[in-house]
Amino acid sequence: METRRLEFSKQGYIKIDALLSIEEVQSLRTIYDELLQDKIATAHLRSDLAGEENTTGKKVERITQIMRPSSVNIELLNNKAYEKALQLVQNMLGADMALDFDMMINKAPHTNTPTPWHQDAAYWIDMPDKRSASCWIALDEVFEENGCMWFVPKEEGNTILPHKNLPNGGALYCETDTTQAKSIPLHPGGCTFHDGYTLHFSKGNTTNTQRRALILNFRPQKMIELEREKGVDHTGERKKRN
Template sequence: MQNKRAKFGRDGFIKIDSLLSMDEVEVLRSIYDELLQDRTKTGLLRSDLAGSGDGSDKKVERITQIMRPSTIEPRLQENSAYNMALQWAKDLLGSDMELDFDMLINKAPHTNTPTPWHQDAAYWINLPDKRAASCWIALDDVFEENGCMWFIPKKEGESIHPHKNLPNGGALYCETDTKNAKSIPLNPGGCTFHDGFTLHFSQGNTTETQRRALILNFRPQKMIELERAQGVDHTGERKSRNN
């Protein structure tokens, strides 16, 4: 753990080969697929990170994002993923870390739509305590061709780059030098952790199957309370808040 904590502090990300058993992954896959198919239940929490405006078929979500899925499907938090990831977050950043929000991000087959380079902190309000960790859990084999994560090791004192939105409500993106970028393939049940200032990206899915990921985001309990007091619950309009 000491080596992982040091690497996380230095580079801004780590890889954990196995967070969950295949039995736990299968349970999550079943719930995940139910939510993907139920557009009524997920409607107000659901969007396409790819945005629109390129002439593509709008009936196909290329990068489906469902924010805070555990608020509409409590079975998710019964899975050990939430407790296991929380313990890692506490070990990495301190005992006051708690779950801020969760989300599902799925890349549909043959959509070949990248998630652009960005920093998560660009989405968040400016908080006095900057500690945060996002746990990206693979529910499928993930590799470059279907959209595994890529990271650029963080520089000391890394600041937030200027971000813009993709057209029509799409994801935030920024320009950056990618020569030191590293891809992180994972087996089902493996995960990465990264902090809010670490630049990351994933290629589009060119394969015949989904690329399903569950993301759990952690920060200090007092900062969660401060967010909520300012009306931030990680739903609603997607925009840059912290450039």
């Protein structure tokens, strides 16, 4: 664990080959697919990170994001993913770390739409305690062609680069040097952890199947309380705050 803590601190991300058993992955997939298909219950939490695109008069979701899915289906919280990820984060960053929010990001087959380079901290309000970790859990075999994560090892400090929004309500993005970027393929149940200042990206999905990911976001409990006091519950408009 000390090796993981030092690696996370130094480069801003780590890889865990097997966070979950295949049974735990299967359980997540069942709930995940139900939420993806239920556009009524998730309507207030759902958006396309690629920005909306109309095709023959229909909205096509290329990168489906559902914020706080456990608020729609509380059974998610019973999956071991939440417990195991929290334990790892507390071991790395402190016992006061807690779950801030969860999130689903699905890349549909043959949509070939990248998630642009960005830092998560660009979305967040300024907080005095900068500790954070996002656990990105693969529910499918993920590799470059369907959208595995890429990271640029973090430089010293907590600098946030200038970010802009993609058109039509899309994700934040920034311009950056990616010559040191590394791709992180994962088996189902594997995961990565990264902090809010680590640059990351994923290519579009050019394969025949979905690329399903569950993301759990952690920060100190006092910072979660500060967010809520300021009206930030991670269900509102996607915009640059920091």
